[in-house]
Amino acid sequence: MDIEDPITYIKERNFSSLSLEEKLNLKNSQKRPDLNISQKDGKTIRKFQKTWYESFSWLTGSVNLNALYCFPCVLFGGEEAWAKDGINVIKNFVQKANKHATSKKHISCNEFFCMLGKVRIDHTLIEARKINAFRHNEKVKKNRQIVGRLIDVVCFLAKQELAFRGHDETGESRNKGNYLEILQLLAMEEPAIKDHLESSSVFRGTSSDIQNDLVESITCVVQEIILEELKNTEFVSVQADETTDISCCAQFSVILRYVCKNEIVERFLGFYDVSGDKTAVGLSSKILEVLKLCQVEKKLVSQTYDGASVMSGTKGGVQTIIKNLPTSTIYTLLCSPTKFSSFTLFQANY
Ligand SMILES: [Zn+2]
Structure with missing residues (x-):
């Protein structure tokens, strides 16, 4: 949608409340119209010059208001003279424009203007860090659930005064001892335990050393x-x-x-x-x-x-x-x- 006069358009609205699509549409609607501004200064008559738009890429003009504005400052709330009032006194215009171009507010607004619609690298990094933290927390949550079940089995066997180990704990054994047999029983109903026992290669929690470590920790x-x-x-x-x-x-x-x-x-x-x-x-x-x-x-x-x-x-x-x-x-x-x-x-x- 083409906006005929973006300056009067934005004056009637709040830029920050617009949707991203509307903001991008506005960003691409910067106008550089010919304005009828002229002032008599002594014997000379100063007139608006269209070449100023070439010198200052941020410069825009409003035909309705017959004044010059800084487009990024209008959108993001920069210096009042360039964002709200508009410049219609063109004496020493180039000096005024140069001064504005180096002001802190303008640089900040121009940065927001340039980045509008683009993905910032720091935001991308923050997002990636968030995803990593989420994945890490999920992993920790799952590991805690597994260790929690191992502790449950140890406590159960201790309470019932039952032996932990079996005479034959190999894969083919029909009786692998109380500890492993209970874990396998739990695995039938709990997919997390089943998955852990079948796929974990670093820590399965089934070795005799781990059983002893758990008993010592609980003690x-x-x-x-x-x-x-x-x-x-x-x-x-x-x-x-x-x-x-x-x-x-x-x-x-x-x-x-x-x-x-x-x-x-x-x-x-x-x-x-x-x-x-x-x-x-x-x-x-x-x-x-x-x-x-x-x-x-x-x-x-x-x-x-x-x-x-x-x-x-x-x-x-x-x-x-x-x-x-x-x-x-x-x-x-x-x-x-x-x-x-x-x-x-x-x-x-x-
Ligand atoms: Zn500005």
Whole structure:
């Protein structure tokens, strides 16, 4: 659409509210009409010269208003004289135009004018960066979902006290162990897990090392929560028992019992290697070491062991050694191994 007089056209409208199509149409409508401007200066008569349009590419004129304007400044709000009022006093016109052409406002408006309708490289880069960030966040979201499911499987197996590994974890095996079998079960319903197990080459999360890493990481989180609870409790009772693991290695299980949020809770702290010293002195120093680590050695008020003489012996048993400590205020409870084993494993709320 050709606009006959763009200056009067834009004066009736707000340029910034026009559509891009209208703005581009206006940009291409710059007119260079012959104007009837003349002024008497002494004996000489100054007249408008059409060659000024050649000298100043931004210059435009309005026949309706019979004045000269700067086209970019009219569109983008530059100096009032060139954008709104118009120039109709042509004395020293070239000097005036040169001064305007080097003004900050004009340079800025001219830049907007030239870039109108073109894609700016910095905008393109920002857009590319946004797309990259979006893709990265999507990837992170998916990875978190996968690791979240791996953690769910580890927590489930720990809660149910089930073994992780299978005797044969190869692709042909009919029973790959609980960890892998549960993951494959989840993959049947969850496309993200299926896709991950089938296509991931860098991190599948199925190796024995990763299983151990996950168990260790979850243990750290659980221990942090237990330590926080212990800070807020006044008294602590310890339960400990020596057992032998599948490789016939002597290990010591330690449990703390205390009040947390008005409820009695039992927290399993872990298995500790005592194969080096299984005497009452060695076992009692291991218990004290664990208590010190949890910063509850001064909160201990009772201890619970089975009837083995090394633990509950009144002459040199673990209970006697701990009871005779200078800071001790301890009551000792002896119970059967069956009762003792009925402790509750702590399960954290993630
Ligand atoms: Zn201008």
